[in-house]
Amino acid sequence: MPLRLYNTSSRNLEEFEPSNGNKVTMYSCGPTVYTYAHIGNFRTFVFMDLLKRYLKFLGYEVNHVMNITDVDDKIIQRCSEEDRSREDLTREFTDAFFKDMESLNIEPASKYPKATDHIEEMQSLIAQLITKDYAYQSKDGSIYFRLDKYPDYGRLSKIDREGLAQTERVSNDEYDKGSIHDFALWKAWKEEDGDIAWDSHWGRGRPGWHIECSAMSMHYLGETFDIHTGGIDLMFPHHENEVAQCVCATGLTFAKYWLHNEHLVIDGAKMSKSAENFYTLRDLLNKGHSSTEIRYLLLSTHYKQKVNLTFEGLRAAASAVERLRELKRKLEKSAVDVENAADQGPIGDFREAMNDNLNISAGLAVIFDWARELNRRLDNEGLSAFEASEALSFLSKIDSVLGVIEDEEIELSKEDLELIKERETARREQNWSRSDEIRDYFKKKGILLEDTPDGTIAVSI
């Protein structure tokens, strides 16, 4: 079975066929950098990482662009509250964002364009829309998109405009607009914006939120590209508006495949600051959870399904990862030439599972089935050095998708290595008190010594 993905555009599973051979163009909505990203944001980023890693596993080359929103209402508000410059604030949280991404072992995108570095591209897109009469300037100088001119509006998110008209939130928010649903492409400068403004043909101001993704995605990936990802909440209005802007400007299809991931909930409830169940990655790390177990938990639930973050779930994730890592350590004990070993394992079954719209649960089941069988053999007849190498090679291939098995090796000092040797001698001589003494010494350092038929393994606790 070829790779099939659920395309929000058609609300159907579709066979994935990139426009340009094995080159895939992919755009993901990134963070607004006015505070630390929360763990729910990272569910989304881990999902796009899984998708990208899997495409690469299948042999695709992925050109992945993720924007950094470094100008918007919340940023301006934060700057004014803290009396900081926009540059200063957004630099701090952009840095924090990249640090968190790295900690979750999320592979960097090919490019992370900042909105403020692409004001020109946005302005030129707006100009095109004005020329084609899809946009107009209101009395206050802002530029709005003219929804009435675009009958397909609402197609992606299945929102119908009649329904829109009835929501209170909109009607309470009247502007000098042609229609109350028209959205801003360019926001005219207001006093509270301070010095956060750029010159344009239409006067000083700043870009609307949606225009940055339209301008930057097309700038880096072309007017039509393969995959657009984002959290399910962005479907409307953000992605709907992106589509409107691009399609009206170019007359072409914008993104071919739209992939939206579900949200994360905490103990089954929506995460919110008032419910006191709001966590950043840092919060969880400070509570003693590892970034690996967090990544595994975020990864192990299908992306179209809400993932429930619980502390019990995190512990379960940690155990599951440890199971695979333990197997890897055992294999390493007897492997020889991993570099040259062909991978040997149920790679086809794994691919089959993942090709079904990234059915990670089924994929993991394949891996754990394989792991149990291998452990059984290790317990019974044992593996040859060559077989162990082949198994390791398989594990490494799988981990190129999962990104949770590879672990930093414990660094043992010369003295520690000597002690381990001494213990092995003591054990041979049945000197159990000395042997246990050494094991206790390591335990106090947070290292567990496990005795296997192939020798002693040091594991960090």
Next chain:
RNA sequence: GGCGUCGUACCCAAGCGGUCUAAGGGAACGGUUUGCAAAACCGUCUUUCGUCGGUUCGAAUCCGACCGACGCCUCCA
């Protein structure tokens, strides 16, 4: 009101009409193994899939009703 999602054994979770007396992970309990551990392996928790009906030779899977949880409808990953 509109659009959409979901309810599977102690917990998480796959399943998309027969191979389901339900994959996989976690927890617990027993056993094997081990100098003791740790890890691993074996077994139990599993005739059951929110409830009630219907369709079918056959349903966790399709249809209907009901109950329950939830998301979006211009702040939002």
